[in-house]
Amino acid sequence: MAETSGRTALRAQGRRVAAAFDGRQSSGTRHPLVAVAMALPLAFLLAVVFGGWEAVMTQASSVVGMLGR
Known part of the structure; x- marks a missing residue:
């Protein structure tokens, strides 16, 4: 169970980092x-x-x- 939650946390962190580099707003569209x-x-x-x-x-x-x- 701990391994699964660790992967989930890493995925979520990866998405936040990608969104920061992408420059898009996370909640809306252009x-x-x-x-x-x-x-x-x-x-x-x-x-x-x-x-x-x-x-x-x-x-x-x-x-x-x-x-x-």
Whole structure:
């Protein structure tokens, strides 16, 4: 029994450490606009580097459609 509770405690501690390094809040989710603000600069950079404006615009249109619901 003691070995099982020790493993459980280690797992719980591991989750807390992982959450601390992950930077996410343990009780909530990220707001969709924050996620968009994080993704847009990378999308823009990839579009410029690889010339995929059409693909980026299609994805952006899909995201806007989902946020509008």
